[in-house]
Amino acid sequence: MDFAFGAADDALRARARAWLTGHLVGPYARAAGLGGPGSEHEEVAARRAWERELGRGGWIGQGWALPAGRYGQQRLSLTGQVVWAEEYAAHRAPARVGHIGENLLAPTLVAHGTREQQDRFLPGIARGEELWCQGYSEPGAGSDLAGVRTSAVRDPADGLWRVTGQKTWTSLARDADWCFVLARTDPASRRRRGLSFLLVRMDQPGRVEVRPIRQMSGTAEFNEVWFDGAVAAAAVGGEGNGWAVATGLLALERGVSTLVQQIGFAAELDRVLAAYAARTGPAGPADGGGADPVLHDRLVRQWAELRTMRWHALRTLAASASASGRAPADPGAPSVAKLLWGGWHRRLGELAVAVRGAAAAAGTVPWAPGLPYEQGLGEDQRLFLFSRADTIYGGSDEIQRNIIAERVLGLPGEAR
Incomplete structure (x- = not known):
């Protein structure tokens, strides 16, 4: 490729x-770099x-396969999408809250939806006005998605579906x-038979x-999300x-978007490298020790x-069998990608606190009565704690x- x-x-x-320079002003500038994984509560x-x-x-x-x-929307090539993602990361623009709609649902509607469904839902996503979440995992049916028990019955009076059940680990x-x-x-x-991919409005009190x-x-x-009719x-x-439809969406989740994800990973790694350099720079670390060969090797x-991971993602995209270039031809490619980045990110969290040493055991802000626990954590501590789940959510390593x-x-x- x-x-x-x-x-x-x-x-x-x-x-x-x-x-980006002209628009990242005012409240957007104050939200710069905020809202990443583990910090979605920031500046919503x-x-x-x-x-x-x-x-x-x-x-x-x-990246939508539409005119x-x-x-x-603009229509950018794969390299163009990476250019935009690189600049977005370099400018520390706020973490996206529309990712699920733009990168998961929208391409799924393009591939499987009717023109009527596209015309109803894609404009709101493209304008940034309608946000989406994903209702897949359930208690007892997380990574084993075929075991879902949430049910839906068509109402003969109006022809609409009524959904009843529980979903869990639903982001945003x-x-x-x-x-x-x-x-x-x-x-x-x-199991896999008799399932349907339904679109449910969240604002339904009761x-x-x-x-x-x-x-x-x-x-x-x-x-947790509970549906009662x-x-x-x-x-x-x-x-x-x-x-x-659901498994096609998961392939999209681990397609082009993995390249964008890796730009964020690179920024996190750079921060850990900078912390290590500060410990072992020309003046030597504060504790009087020298460079740590074990930490150096891990970095x-x-x-x-x-x-x-980057070259694996590029090779997967190059071998795509779809005209849009997003769905991997290799049925195991999405699983390989998930294994690679899940374990890598968890190890980075462990490495981040190892570089900080004993200081990582304490919060960056002195605790005071009434202070929310999460506000006392530093970036590396959040990275360590949140990344413990990386090998579980989105489909466990097993x-x-x-x-x-x-x-x-x-x-x-x-x-079975």
Whole structure:
């Protein structure tokens, strides 16, 4: 794959820099660098307004396989999307709250939705006005997605679905306007059959309830969501075809967006490297010791592994079998990508606190009565605590290895 940046990419970079410099002012400047994983509680109102600012600039929906401008969006090449992501990270723009709608639901609607569904939902995403969350995991059906028990029954009076059940680990559910829900619409079905991909509005008092899940980092971006006869507006891909739609979405989650994710990883690694350099610089560390060869080796490995993840993502995209270039041709590629970045990010969190040494055991802000626990944590402490979950959410390592074993290597499946 030729991934060199060309003249068009250079022009885009200049335009992106100018736009970001001119628009990252006022409350957006105050939200700079805030709201990443483990810190989704930060500056939510400003970041939601920032989504609308991005929409007005046409920066949402760059990778949608649609004609440019159909819903107000630009259409950028893969290299162009990476250019934008690099500049976005370099300017420390606020963490996105519209990622799930733009990068997961929208491409799924392009691939599986009707034109009517696209016209209803894509404009709101492109304008940054409607936010989405993902209703997949359930108690007892997390990584084993085919075991979902949330059900939906079509109401003969109006033809709409009524959804009943529970979802868990739902990111951004308190701020989302809509949720795409995998539900069982055939009560006699088992496993992958009889599932449908439904679109549910979150603002249904008495029918949709969101309960935050407090994490060890003190924050609560994950939630439990309870549906009690909630109305579903549409079934994407048709009734009973939910498994194909849902798994297609997961492949998108680990496609182009992994390159963007890695830019954030690189920034976190740079911060850890800077902390290590401060400990072992020309003046020597404060504790009088020299460079730590073990930490040095771990830092080098982290850098090398990040480069490996980048080339793996590029190779996967180059081998794509789809016209849009987003769905991996190798059925095991998404699982390999998840195994790579989940373990890498968790090790980075461990390395971040190791570099800080004993100081990592204390918060960066002295604790006082009434101070929320999470406000006393530094960036490295949040990284360590939040990244403990990286090998679990989005499909645990065990499930990813099963997928590779059964679908790629052809090994016999587990007895059930």
